[in-house]
Amino acid sequence: MTxxxxxxxxxxxxxxxxxxxxxxxDLDRLGVRGYTVSNARGRGAHGxxxxxxxxxxxxxxxxxxxxxxxxxxxxxxxxxxxxxxxxITFLHEIEIMRPEKF
Amino acid sequence: xxxxVVLFFLLGLLAGLVRSELKLPxxxxxxxxxxxxxxxGLKGGEGLAQQSLLPLLPQLGIVVLLGAVQTLIAFVxxxxxxxxxxxxxxxxxxxxxxxxxxxxxxxxxxxNARGISFEPQxxxxxxxMEVPAILVGIMLARGLGRGTNWQLIARxxxxxxxxxxxxxxxxxxxxxxxxxxxxxxxxxxxxxxxVLAIFxxxxxxxxxxxxxxxxxxGLFVIAFGVIMPGxxxxxxxxxxxxxxxxVGGLTLLATLAASASYIAVPATMRLALPEANPGLSLAAxxxxxxxxxxxxxxxxYHWLASMLVGGxx
Numbered sequence: 331m332t333x334x335x336x337x338x339x340x341x342x343x344x345x346x347x348x349x350x351x352x353x354x355x356d357l358d359r360l361g362v363r364g365y366t367v368s369n370a371r372g373r374g375a376h377g378x379x380x381x382x383x384x385x386x387x388x389x390x391x392x393x394x395x396x397x398x399x400x401x402x403x404x405x406x407x408x409x410x411x412x413x414x415x416x417x418i419t420f421l422h423e424i425e426i427m428r429p430e431k432f
Numbered sequence: 433x434x435x436x437v438v439l440f441f442l443l444g445l446l447a448g449l450v451r452s453e454l455k456l457p458x459x460x461x462x463x464x465x466x467x468x469x470x471x472x473g474l475k476g477g478e479g480l481a482q483q484s485l486l487p488l489l490p491q492l493g494i495v496v497l498l499g500a501v502q503t504l505i506a507f508v509x510x511x512x513x514x515x516x517x518x519x520x521x522x523x524x525x526x527x528x529x530x531x532x533x534x535x536x537x538x539x540x541x542x543x544n545a546r547g548i549s550f551e552p553q554x555x556x557x558x559x560x561m562e563v564p565a566i567l568v569g570i571m572l573a574r575g576l577g578r579g580t581n582w583q584l585i586a587r588x589x590x591x592x593x594x595x596x597x598x599x600x601x602x603x604x605x606x607x608x609x610x611x612x613x614x615x616x617x618x619x620x621x622x623x624x625x626x627v628l629a630i631f632x633x634x635x636x637x638x639x640x641x642x643x644x645x646x647x648x649x650g651l652f653v654i655a656f657g658v659i660m661p662g663x664x665x666x667x668x669x670x671x672x673x674x675x676x677x678x679v680g681g682l683t684l685l686a687t688l689a690a691s692a693s694y695i696a697v698p699a700t701m702r703l704a705l706p707e708a709n710p711g712l713s714l715a716a717x718x719x720x721x722x723x724x725x726x727x728x729x730x731x732x733y734h735w736l737a738s739m740l741v742g743g744x745x
Binding site: 346348349351352386387413414415 | 706
């Protein structure tokens with residue numbers, strides 16, 4: 331197996347907890363095979379998001395996939411969420427074990 | 433004498449305003465709200481087990497209508513006097529057409545502390561009145577059909593935590609009846625006041641966080657947050673008189689009508705009307721209306737109800 335086969339991207343989103351269900355349904359529909367969701371807090375353009383109650387809670391969603399799929403996901407998020415929701419998205423290039431899973 | 437649970441609210445408010453380190457774990461806040469919802473439901477179900485359910489149906493129709501009419505009135509006021517755009521006016525109106533469990537719980541506690549009884553169906557009204565405002569609010573902003581994921585909205589509003597726990601608690605209380613409830617009475621009934629007290633401590637902290645937003649929004653939001661509940665309380669008392677309620681029932685229905693949602697509606701509106709500014713609604717609901725209702729509103733509604741139906745019935 332060459333190293334090239336082991337390259338994927340790690341797509342990370344930090345957004346409002348309120349969109350979790352809708353966002354995960356979108357990821358499934360776009361063909362993402364797995365993701366990790368964790369609770370998050372922090373500060374940004376929408377002020378302090380300290381997760382002290384539902385309205386101020388954030389989540390961080392991490393997805394490992396091929397770059398082509400990540401770009402499709404980015405385009406979808408941009409059209410559907412960027413305008414009205416607090417959302418930060420970024421990509422890392424990563425190397426993975428068990429490439430068949432991603 | 434001010435109710436002891438309200439003192440806890442004031443403590444939270446003060447701690448928040450001076451930026452104390454005090455913070456309740458979010459899981460505790462969630463657990464306490466679950467206990468409150470179940471306790472209110474169980475109590476209502478227990479009462480309903482002792483009466484016939486059929487006369488309730490027209491009453492449910494009346495309170496659904498009340499919620500819808502409140503949303504319409506608030507929408508018109510916000511649009512014309514407040515000069516809000518259509519979407520924000522609709523979103524804020526939906527908050528005011530809906531109800532607040534915390535305000536209701538403080539009302540229940542206020543009546544209990546004074547030995548005033550109320551009709552057992554009030555908790556059903558609490559569950560039922562959560563929903564119509566959401567639907568009316570979305571329709572006011574969007575019109576029917578286009579662009580709204582009704583399936584998602586329906587799931588959010590009918591299967592939300594509040595409705596499930598309230599109606600579930602009522603069903604359990606109704607099936608079990610007073611005797612079978614005895615083993616769980618210590619947790620849900622005896623501890624109600626204590627749970628409410630800690631819950632209100634956190635509410636004080638949450639309300640304190642709205643002050644900066646409120647300062648930016650100015651006088652109209654403050655005036656709206658005080659006057660609108662007063663008007664709705666009168667509407668609520670009117671509906672209650674039509675249903676032949678006691679003073680306690682009238683006070684609670686007025687409290688329900690005057691209260692504004694800060695849990696179910698904000699979450700649903702965030703999904704259904706994402707372009708509406710959630711800070712605006714929460715500043716009005718939490719920064720003004722919630723404290724007004726629990727500090728001043730409830731005693732006034734009770735006084736008004738006793739004036740209208742003549743004393744201690």
